Amino acid sequence: MKKLNLPIKWKLTLWYGGILALILVTFSSGVYIYFQSSLQKSIDAKIKSIAEVLSSSMTETHNQSLFGNFERYLENVLGKKPKGKFIQIIDSSGKIGAKLNDLEAEAVPVSFLTLERALKGETVYETIETARPRLRMITMPILENKKVISIVQVGSSMEDFEETMKRLLIIMIISIITAISATIIVGYFMAKKTMKPVDQIRRAAVKISSSNLDERIDIKGRKDELGRLAETFNAMIARLKDSFQRINQFSIDVSHELKTPLTILKGETELALRKERTNEEYKRSMESNLEEIDRMSNIIDDLLLLSKAETKDIRLNLGRVDLRDLLADVCMNMKLFAENKGVEMVVRDLEDVRITGDELKLRRMITNIVENGIKYGRGGGQVAVSSYLQNGYVCIDIKDDGVGISGDDIKYIFDRFYRADRSRKRESGSGLGLSISKWIAEAHKGTIEVKSKLSSGSLFTVKLPI
Ligand SMILES: Nc1ncnc2c1ncn2[C@@H]1O[C@H](COP(=O)(O)OP(=O)(O)OP(=O)(O)O)[C@@H](O)[C@H]1O
Ligand SMILES: [Mg+2]
Known part of the structure; x- marks a missing residue:
């Protein structure tokens, strides 16, 4: 089946319209059926009570002559004139003994099947569909010594019942249609309102380009x-x-x-x-x-x-690296550069540890940091290198007592091209050294931390996993 590409607001509206319709129709049908059956039961109870009164009065009196004025007889027995009723007495041979018809319909057909069942002693309820208006009828045998002596039939017009049911149906249909239309209309506008930000987001996305990144979506404090x-x-x-x-x-x-x-x-x-x-x-x-x-x-x-x-386009050339040798070697190499700057290169305790890493890159990282220590060092000062183990890491401290880094600068020194003191830039370099060092440390799953105070030196700590 092809999927309908309806807008979400329509889908939502149709969904809750449909669900509401289903609920209302089911509920109304239930009410309608219940109402119908209870009205019918009350009609049945009424005709049954008339039939019973007649039946008992007849067995008591045996007075068939009263049938001569059946209407008066009924008034006496029932206490009032029966309205909208059809009442007849049939004797055991099937002859109509007495009859009262207060209905609009003249001919009330009597089914032989019903009479037969009544003669066998059964009370029969039926709806005469052919009569206009329809008729609800009870056919009750009158027994004496367990023998059927005659049959009483009481029918009641169903006109009022039909009228009531028709009205109920009309009220239900009108309410259902009104409720569903109201839901669809209100639902549509609510869904539309709800989906508005989505459209705003879409329009904003269309407008955005590299030269127009100031565009923002205005959502006016929505928290949903x-x-x-x-x-x-x-x-x-x-x-x-x-x-x-x-x-x-x-x-x-x-x-x-x-x-x-x-x-x-x-x-x-x-x-x-x-x-x-x-x-x-x-x-x-x-x-x-x-x-x-x-x-x-x-x-x-x-x-x-x-x-x-x-772009992660680079691979580490991994091998076993003797970190103590590497640090000692870097310090040796930097000694001359340090002497030229009037800085003393000090090698402190070095941990005898081997790690897996890219030797050339590690060497470059340490050289960068030691070189910085010398470059930004103080004439007559020193740069000290030491290493120690800590929680599965080897820590390398490179400490100088030079110019230090201010709190404002320290956040940026690992950024590319960042130099704290731009005026000295010819000698200080391009500002890429620490970016590269940081990348090398991270590529080895390590970190570089720095503690520094302006004009009292810096401490760089490289942590590498063993
Ligand atoms: N030990 C240090 N003492 C004081 N400032 C430092 C120290 N190390 C780095 N800095 C500051 O951090 C900035 C960035 O250092 P980085 O090594 O990235 O660049 P660079 O040394 O200027 O140039 P490059 O290393 O590329 O030749 C330096 O310009 C300097 O201002
Ligand atoms: Mg540098």
């Missing part, structure tokens, strides 16, 4: 599911906006970062070409150019690594 959906949607747009801004900022930073060495390169080259130079001068100029080219090349390498890391 749709309100939360809109909120979620708004939060998503905000995150997208943030990401786009970061990408934008990143492009600006990259261009800026590459532009500086290029400008220097250009300036140097132009200067060298301005007049004839000695070989020595050319060599010096080329050397200076090579420095800038190295610098750019490093930035591009770093960026490439970070981009690959971000």
